[in-house]
Amino acid sequence: MTTNDSSDDNSTTLPRRQLGQYLKENRLGAGLKLEEVAPLMQWSASKLSRIEAGKSPNVRVIDVEALCGIYDIEDAEVVAGLVGLAKQSAGKSWWQAYDDIMSGNFDLYVGMESSAKHIQIFRPDTPSGLFQTMAYARAADRIYFSDITDEELDRRIELKTKRQALITRKTNAPTIELVLQEGALRTVLGGPEVMRDQLIHLANMPINVTVRILPFTAGFPLGTAPGPFTILDFGQDVKGRKVSPTVVYIESYAGDMYLERTKDVGRYRRAYDVMQQSSLDVASSKRLLRQVAKEYRA
Known part of the structure; x- marks a missing residue:
């Protein structure tokens, strides 16, 4: 997984959108619907949908790690990449x-x-x-x-x-x-x-x-x-x-x-x-x- 590390760009929007894209792909790859995953996170389906669309400004690392568990993502490099995107997206622009x-x-x-x-x-x-x-x-x-x-x-x-x-x-x-x-x-x-x-x-x-x-x-x-x-x-x-x-x-x-x-x-x-x-x-x-x-x- 490649993350955005452009030093001249303070944008948090792109990492946020990348994170949402990868999370959605992994959810679909696991054969799960929004309505099935959201209750496991104690979220509404609309909140998970906003995260996948890159529209949620605050996605916690602990939540990303929990989603990785739900989606059976075991590759340490993939998990680290998603966590890295979560940290970037939480910064100030x-x-x-x-x-x-x-x-x-x-x-x-x-x-x-x-x-x-x-x-x-x-x-x-x-x-x-x-x-x-x-x-x-x-x-x-x-x-x-x-x-x-x-x-x-x-x-x-x-x-x-x-x-x-x-x-x-x-x-x-x-x-x-x-x-x-x-x-x-x-x-x-x-x-x-x-x-x-x-x-x-x-x-x-x-x-x-x-x-x-x-x-x-x-x-x-x-x-x-x-x-x-x-x-x-x-x-x-x-x-x-x-x-x-x-x-x-x-x-x-x-x-x-x-x-x-x-x-x-x-x-x-x-x-x-x-x-x-x-x-x-x-x-x-x-x-x-x-x-x-x-x-x-x-």
Whole structure:
């Protein structure tokens, strides 16, 4: 069993998800149902389900060892690996300091984003928070969170800035692809100067980030507008096995969703591929970004 030991990443989310994945596989391998195992642990089935989904922040070592006994896991190396993951998942993550300003389960997304090795993002409206300048982010959040204090707004901008640090991480920086519809370049937030700086920022991304613009002339390549989504991949271990299942994160005004079923992930991968193929290439996208940025100087 290979555990995540990336020293540059304080994420507890990935070890938590790995632990849940391995525990579920061993439960199924033992031919046991949630409803059969949970009473043995004096838990509800929903609690065990949350642990297997990587959504429980505190999984005790003693509980992992008890589950290993229930599942007849006798390999000392496997038990040690699961215990190691439990210890990692119990640590503190940097984003927990911002729990008071993160709505819903956005902390789950930030943890996965921090752990991902490859990220594909489609945005029809505004650049993802990963790519927003401070001035652009402030203008956007001031409108969306109209009732927050200046201090809360500052903390939201600070959170985005800390998220963006993964782009320029010295080791194991993820590869990130962004497809942005052209309308986002011409939808003004914060005024001409803010827009100009934002577009130049997008045009000057580091080598591990590619930005492609889906032009107006492409119409609707899917025949419909899918809304913003992000595909997060977590890489493979030394045996070529996925470290953790791929996740599709879908943002909406009514709330966010996380999809992991193979069918759902495949559908969004195909959608992303279609829109990427319909977009301008990287060089042409940079030219368009700089061209529109110049228009804001007028």
